[in-house]
Amino acid sequence: MNSKSIIEKEVQENQYIDIRNICSINGSAKFDPNTNITTLTEAINTQAGAIAGKTALDMRRDFTLVADIYLGSNSSGADGIAIAFHRGSIGFIGTMGGGLGILGAPNGIGFEIDTYWKATSDETGDSFGHGQMNGPHAGFVSTNRNANYLTALAPMQKIPAPNNTWRVLTINWDARNNKLIASLQEKNNDSSTRSATPRYQTWELLNPAFDLNQKYTFVIGSATGAANNKHQIGVTLFEAYFTKPSIEANPVDIEIGTAFDPLNYEPIGLKATDEVDGDITDKITVESNDVDTSKPGAYRVKYKVVNSYGESDEKTIEVVVYTKPTITAHDVAIKKDLAFDPLNYESIGLKATDPIDGDITDKITVESNDVDTSKPGKYHVTYKVINSYEQFDVKPIEVIVYTKPTIEAHDVKIKKDTAFDPLNYEPIGLKATDPIDGDITDKITVEFNDVDTSKPGAYRVRYKVVNNYEERDEKIITVTVPVIDDGWENGDPTGWKFFSGETITLEEDEENALNGKWVFYADKHVAIYKQVELKNNTPYQITVYVKPEDKETEKEHIVKVSFKSDSAGQESEQIINERLIDAEQIQKGYRKLTSIPFTPTTIVPNKKPVIIVENFLPGWIGGVRIIVEPTKEEL
Structure with a gap:
């Protein structure tokens, strides 16, 4: 609570405020945090409960206390509730029994609500008819004028006996006019159950003996003796200028591994002030501290300070130990032309986590991305994520766009x-x-x-x-x-003959040889042949390589290739009959003449067929090849 505040006012979801930050709960008293009601005593004999202030009031300023009180259901019960404002120490609780927890409070002025039906025995001889008043009554009293009983400071008034109803107690201090006013009103206005006595009563104390230059604190007490009742109070309003000290401390975020001293960590801005004592930062103590800077997490530090009057303030701050977040992302390979979204491509397994913020995948951004799925290659995507503490992580991945080899x-x-x-x-x-x-x-x-x-x-x-x-x-x-593949590279005629029966003669002529150094040359029309092993019903293809002596004669230069199934027979089948000009031009001036596939059907068993090559003009024959024609069968 800030001591510089003029009004202390808390708003709760229920109708009562939580008073624990300005009060301590003592004796048989029990505070219910669900309702913010304090039960001072149960309906049990010899109970004593009190609420003692942990702060003081500046009596130079007005205050108002409004509370609902419950005095019990037993009209013959005891002892009631009292509140006193005094100059005793913080946490002071007076004599119980007839003293209701306020008797003996130093320099105190109280308001007693005494429900004991034989109350006269407590105050015999007291002023303002206090000693002669029999039964439940209420009024202002001195807490220490007499050591044995509370002394009336103004006329007492009878009040309704406990009747199982709640009543509204209001105490107002008018500092300017030096006047203390109290009122008591039954909350139950049901005509069938209302009391015969007045439902609204007021008390006024003029010029009470408050020393306005001194601090006053307060105590609310209740007791039972040989008779009992349940006593409860719920504070709805306490507007006052409380003078307790004030701690200022900011929640902080610190990076993992940082040295941390809760009393000297500058960003906390730790400070304690008191209106009388001034700066009391050096009196701050650490009540609890679970901060571990080696582990990310949210921790708490609780501070306390006590002024010279004994008033205290407490302040709890959160200390968040943070570290950088972590991005998880895997290298991926994707097929050419596939759609690629770097933030939503599942195989990447993209995720970002932070020890404090949790899952922050939605905060990931793409810093760079050169992926082009239309072209195979190695590409890169760089991700970045920033947590709420401005810490970041960067993660590059490789994206391979592949296609078939x-x-x-x-x-x-x-x-x-x-x-x-x-x-x-x-x-x-x-x-x-x-x-x-x-x-x-x-x-x-x-x-x-x-x-x-x-x-x-x-x-x-x-x-x-x-x-x-x-x-x-x-x-x-x-x-x-090939069936034959005669290029004569080594100078061997390989069975080729003239029709005279003589083996052809090869010339060593590297310049005109198609392969190696050897070539067959004729300066005029010539026919040569060779016996070959061919099979019926098998497709073959013949290729002959010819170079004319005079390139200008290519248009008239004819080459023929014939096939005879029987070398001794007269019949032959023409395989090639072509002018050189129409043949494929290859290296060294040669022309390549290739037959269409032919399939022998008349080969006589045990007879070798003959291939005849006929060159009609002077020139060179660089080679002859016969192959089996490839089939179109699928593998």
Whole structure:
């Protein structure tokens, strides 16, 4: 409570205020925090309960106390309730019994509500007819004029006996006019149960002996003796200038690991002041402190200060030990062209947590994002989150946009009986690449391979490669083992003859040779042949490589290729009849003439058919190749 406040007024959800910040509860008294009602005594003999002020009042200023009181249900019960304003120490409680907890309060003026039906025995000989008044009564009294009983300071008035109803007690101090006024009113206005005595009564005490330059505190007491009643009070209003000291302290947030001294941590702004004592910060004590700066969390520090009069103030602050938040996010790989939202892509597992704020995923922002799902590659997203203490975390992740890999492999032709390894045959040019994984040639596997180099034919090899993202590519190549593949690289005519029966003569002419150094040359029309092993009903294809001696003659230069199923027979089948100008141009001035597939059907068993190549003008024959035509079968 701030000592500089003029009015102390608390608003509660119920009708009574919580008085514990200015009062202590003592003896048999019990405070109910649910109703803010204090039960001073139960209806039990020899009970004594009191509410003692923890602060003082500045009597130079007005005050008003309004409270509902309950005096019990037993009309013959005892002893009542009293309130006194005195100059005793904080927490003072007077003599109980007939003294109602206020008797003996130093320099005190009280208001007693005495319900004992034989009350005259307590105040025999007292003034204002106090000693002659029999039964329940109320009025202003001195608390220490007589050590044995409360002494009346103004005329007493009879009041209704306890009747199981609540009454409203109001005490008002008018400092300017030096007047103390009390009123008592029954709350129950039901005509069937109202008392026959007046329902509203007032008492006035002029010029009470208050020393306005001194502090006064208060006590509210109740007691039972041989007779009893239940006594309760609920304060609805206490407007006053309380003079207790005041602690100022701010809640603070500190970073984990920071040294913390609750009495010297500057951001708290710890200070205590008192209107009389002045600055009493050095008198502040720490009543409790559970702060552990090694662990994030919300902690409490409770301070207390006591002034020279014994008044105290308490202040509890929250100390939040914070650390930076944490972002959780995983690197991800996504397929090319997929939609990508960096804040909502589930596989990232994006989450931000803070020891104090809890889940702050909704506070994550994207600081950078270069992801382009239309292009395979490695990209990056950077996230940031800031907690309520301006601490932040940054988390970068890698986003890989992937697609399937690619296999490169070329069809090849290999000579009969050549060793063949489909993964290491260099002319195939086997290679696998991936936009992310790079060169993954070592991951290529052979899924199918029917190559048999001991037999001429067209074969298949099927390759497969899988990248790190389970994407795959397949490639099928044709491996052709020719029936003949004569290029004469080593100078061997390989069975080619003239029709005279003589073996052809090769020339060593590297300049005009298609392969190596050897080539067949004729300066005029020539026909050569070779016996070959072919099979009926098998498709074949013949390729002949020819270079004219005079390039200008290509339009008239004719090349023919014929097939005879029986070398001794007269019938032949024309396979190629083409002018060089119409053939494919290849290296070193050669033309490549390739037949359409042909399928023999008349080969006689145990007879070797003949291939005849006829060159009608001077020139070079660089080679002849016969292959089995590849089929279109799927693997």
